[in-house]
Amino acid sequence: MIKVCTQTFDCKDPSSIETYIKLGGYSAWREILNQQTPKSQIIETIKDSQLKGKGGAGFLTGLKWSFISPTKSQKYLVCNSDESEPGTCKDRDILRYNPHSVIEGMLIACYAIGASVGYNYLRGEFIGDQWKVTNNAIKEAYEHNFIGDNILGSNVSINIIPLIGAGAYIVGEETAMLESIEGKRGMPRIKPPFPAVQGLYGKPTIINNTETIASVPYIIKNGIDWYKNLGAGDAHGVKMFCMSGHLNKPKVIEAPLGTPFSKLLDECNGILNDKKLKAVIPGGSSVPVVKGEVIMDTPMDYEPLMKIGTMLGSGGVIVMDETTCMVSVLERISRFYYAESCGQCTPCREGTGWLYKTLVKIRAGQGDQSDLDLLNRVANQIEGHCICALGDAAAMPVKSFLTNFWNEFEYYVEKKQSMII
C-alpha cells in the first residue's frame, strides 16, 4: 500500500508535529529555504509531476500556479477545506490526521506563487475536531518557526490563517469562497477575471483543494518521477477514494490513480451482504451515475472515467447495490442542490426547486410520463446556463439517472411505486 497524504494516519499521535517531522516532514520546506530554490523551479516540478487538482475539476496544479500574475502586488493562497460534496470525506481525514502536510504544502505553494498569506478555509461542520487540530498544528508550526516572519532565518515571511465557514456547500466553489473570506455573502463570481489574475480582495490568488496541497511536500521531497510512477497503468500519481454506500467495509483508500474499480471494491471487502452491484457515482454526487457492470473494470482515472460518461470528481465513490431505488436516490440528490443553490442565477435558483418538487411528486405516486420529459428538459435548461458549476452539478445526476435507469423511472410513474421492493 502506498501512502502519500495518509502517511501519518496509522501513527500514534498522528497530528503532532513530532510525528510529522519524524517521517521526514518539513524537510522539503527547509530545503527550499536553504537553497532559496527559484519559484519557477517549484512550479515546473509540480507541473511535471502531473499533479492534478483533487477538488473536483482535475486541473493541472502546476499549470494553475503558472497563471499567477507576475506583478509585485500582494498575492494570496487559499486552501479549500470546505469539503462538502456528498460522498466525499477525505480532506476531513487529512486535516485530522495529517494537518502538517497541509501546512507545509501551503507554505511551499505560497512561496512558489509569491504569496505572503495563505488562508485555510474549513467547512463549518469541522468546528468540532478538524478546526481544533488545524489551529493546534498551525500553533506548533509557528513555534518551530516554519511559519511566520523571517522563517528559519531565511528572510522569507509567510503567515497561515485558518478560517471556518458557516455551513454552506456553495462556498466550496472557489470564487464564492473568496467572497466569504472577504466577509460577504458566499456567492460565486463571474469568470473571467479568474482568481489567478483578480482574486481575494482583487489580488492574484491561487485556490487549491486540501488533498492537492497536502501532496505538494511529498512531491517536492521525493521528486517528479516518484510521484508519476505511483500511478497504475497509464495514470500518474495517487488519489484518495472515499468508498461509501453498500459496502462491507466502507473506508477512505489512498490508491494509485488508474486502479481498477473492482480492486477498490475488494479493498472494501465487496458489496454489503454479497448483493449485486447496481450503480456507482464515482466522484461525488455532482458527477453522472454509471451502471455497475460498466465501471467494474474501468481504471479509476480522469480519462477512462470520462470515456464511460462520468468523472473522477472529488473521489467520492458512492456504491449502490441491487436493492437501491434509483428514483429515491435521485430525489435525495436533487434535494441537496435545491437546498444549496446560492440563489443568484435564475436557472439554478428556480430550476433546482422545480427538479426536486417534480421528483417528490413522482415519489408520492403523483407523477406521469410527462414529468420524466420535464425533468430532462429542466436539467438541460440549467446545464451550462449558470455562473458556477453547481447548476451543472444539479443537472448531471438527473440526466444520467434518467438515461441509465429510464425503465425504473417509467415503472415508477406508471405503477405509482418503486420497482425495488
Added chain:
Amino acid sequence: MHIYINDTKFDVNENDTIIQVADRNDIHIPRFCYHKRLSIVASCRMCLVDIENVKYPQPACSTIVKEGMRVNTNNRSAEEAQKNTMEFLLINHPLDCPVCDQAGECELQDVSLEHGDYKSAYKELKRTVIDKNIGELVSTEMTRCIHCSRCVRFGEEVAGIKELGMTGRGEDTKIETFINEGLSSQLSGNVIDLCPVGALNNSLYKYSARTWDLKQMSSISSNDCLGSNIFYHTYNDEIKRCVPKEDEEINLSWLSDNDRFGYEGIKSEERILHPLIRHNENLEKTDFNSISEKFIEYLEKYSSGSCAIMSAQSSCEEMFLFQDLLRNKNVKKIDHRSKECDFRYQKNYPIIPSFDIKLVDIQSLDNIIIVGANISKEFPILSIYFRDAHKNNSTNIFSLSTYEFEENFPLKKSAILNSQELENYFTNSNNESGINLEKSKKNLILIGPAVSYLSNYSNILNNFSEYAKSINANLALLGDQANTSGAWAMGILPHRLPGGCFY
C-alpha cells in the same frame, strides 16, 4: 476593433461588453440584473446570446467583445435560451398583474410578452414570501421579487448604505433589510424605479392610479439648489407621483427622497391656497383681484419705509416682475435672505453664486473641503458624485462644520468647530488643521448654506475665499433654496438690480 451582431458589423472599444455595443446601436437584448449605473453580476441570465463557436449561450451583459466575434441575439439558440430563462422567472412569480402597481411599466411583463411563452409547464405550488415593513416610503410585495439584486447593489454602490441584502439560499433567497431595520437613506426611493417588477413600490402612490392612465410632465425639482430633472405623473389633474428624468449632468438616473416625495407638500392642509388679508388679529380669506388693488394702494401709501422679502423658491420670471413692480413703487429694500444676519459680504459676492464647476467634473478633483454642509442629508444627489470621486479617483474629502453628522462617503478628516474657530481655521499662524492642500492639485472648497446663517459669515467667507485663492481652488457656493442663484441674478437684493448692477 469590430464585432458582428446579427450579421451586421459594428465598431467597438476594447473593453465593451456585448450589451453596451447593442445598446449603443439600438439592438434590443432583454435584461433584468444589468443596469448601466450598477456593477455587473450577470445572474438573471435573461440577456443570453449566441456566440459563434461557443457551446452555450453567454450573458451579453458580462461578456467582453473580442475581435471578429459573431454574436446572435435572436437566432434559435439565443431565443431558446431567453425563453427558458423567462420560463424559470415566471414559475414562482405570482402573476398578479391585475392588482400590481407596476403593471403597464413592468419589465417582466414586457420581456415576457416578447420572449416568453403563453403557458407554463409548472404545476407545483408557488413560492410565497412574507412582506416586510421597510419604512414609510417604499412598500413591498416580495413574492413578486425576481432576485435581480439591483436594489441591493444600489445601496452598496450608489447610496453608500447597505440597507437591503439577500438572505437565505436557493429558492428561499429573499431580499430583506438588516434585522427589522427600515430604509433610512435619503436616496432610498430610487429602489422603486430600479426594481423591474412590483416588489418594491411607491407607498404614497400605491393603488391610486394605473400607469397607462397617467400623464407625464417634465419639471425641475425645487427641493434643493441642484435642480434635479423630474417628471410629474398626473391623473385627473392631480400629481400622483414623481420620477427621475435622466440627466447626465445633474441627477443621472436618480432622485433624492425629498425630490421624489416633496410634491406631497402641495396636498398639505396648512397650505395657503388663497390670499389672506389681516384685519386686526385675524387673517381673512380674499381673492386675487381685490388683494392686488389693496396691495397697490398700500404700496403707494407706505413704500418709502417698506422692505420686501421674496422666497428664492420662486422662478426667475416671478422674481424679476416682483422687484420691478416694487422698485417702480419706490420700495428699496428688497431681499430673499430671510435667515441671514451678517450682510457685509454682499458687495463682493458673485453676480450669480454657483457651484463653480460642473458636477461631472467632481470626478477629477483631488481634494474637496466641505464647509458647513451635511451633503448626504442636504444634497443627496451631490453625495453620489462625492462617493464616485472617492471610489474612482481617491479624492480626499474633508468636512468642517459647526455640528455633528454622518456622511455616506469616507471623510479623510472632519472637524466640529464653533463659528470663531471656523473663521480662523486656515488663518491661524500655527496651522493645526492638518489639511495641507497643494496648489498644483485640483481643489474645491464648498460653502454650505448653514454657514450663511452665522453672525460672522462675512469673515468666514472672506477667509475661505482667500484660502481658496492661495491653493487655486474652485469655490462652490450652495444656496439654501432652490433658486438662490436666480434671486441674486434677478436682484432680489437691496444693493443690486437684475443682472448685477449696483443699485
